[in-house]
Ligand SMILES: Cc1cc2nc3c(=O)[nH]c(=O)nc-3n(C[C@H](O)[C@H](O)[C@H](O)COP(=O)(O)OP(=O)(O)OC[C@H]3O[C@@H](n4cnc5c(N)ncnc54)[C@H](O)[C@@H]3O)c2cc1C
């Protein structure tokens with residue numbers, strides 16, 4: 001993985017509102033776009049001042065296309081609300097690419113399992129995985145069909161797309177991990193990947209473990225420095241003997257082997 005860290009002013013190319021509080025932000029950031037690996041994130045200064053002081057981590061949703069970097073985010077608080085007000089032509093300070101991304105094999109059959117906004121880094125992974133000759137089954141679950149974002153983009157890619165919603169308004173009714181479970185025996189996957197809420201990740205890890213499938217998950221923790229200095233983002237992991245230890249999500253992750261995560265916390 002290329003190690004490059006850029007702190008730069010990225011120009012907003014466009015900001016599209018995809019849902020009530022969900023935005024797709026297209027930035028011109030060639031140095032970061034060129035170095036970005038699926039699963040990595042950028043640390044975004046969500047202010048023209050130092051208030052809020054801390055940057056906000058956002059996964060890289062897509063990168064390439066002549067220096068373009070795409071982010072997809074949900075407005076949660078002050079930082080993301082500021083971001084949603086930015087318009088084309090404005091400059092945003094971003095730091096990245098940060099973190100350890102996903103392992104990308106070649107010519108294998110892969111299962112990507114996304115819960116809600118967990119779809120964000122998996123779309124970039126799917127694109128790079130297809131380029132590397134892999135077959136990609138993309139399982140995508142959300143509360144209802146309105147919260148399944150980027151469906152047209154996913155359909156235009158050569159992924160096998162499987163949808164799940166809690167209310168049954170699109171695809172399978174129920175958790176996306178339940179849908180994935182049905183396909184594990186017949187699809188003989190070589191590797192699995194997941195991103196989403198922690199309970200969904202724990203269910204995914206359990207299913208992958210039962211199928212002896214190598215699997216990776218992307219974890220979220222609140223972050224301060226994003227550089228490995230403050231220890232504000234630690235998560236509990238376990239070694240092969242089951243001994244618990246702690247690792248920074250911003251530098252050791254956000255992607256971890258599913259078996260290494262201490263799920264009981
Ligand atoms: C590696 C990484 C990648 C991420 N990628 C994305 C992404 O691609 N798209 C996206 O929409 N969000 C993503 N997030 C979450 C995003 O960073 C937070 O939603 C954002 O920091 C909230 O900032 P705010 O100022 O708007 O809200 P704040 O005012 O800081 O917080 C508002 C609410 O959100 C909660 N919150 C804040 N940060 C997190 C977090 N990291 N995990 C769980 N809850 C949190 C707070 O507890 C609070 O309840 C990612 C987080 C991490 C760690």
Ligand code: FES
Pocket residue numbers: 222223224225226227228229230231232233234248249250251
């Ligand atoms: S956010 Fe500071 S060490 Fe990870």
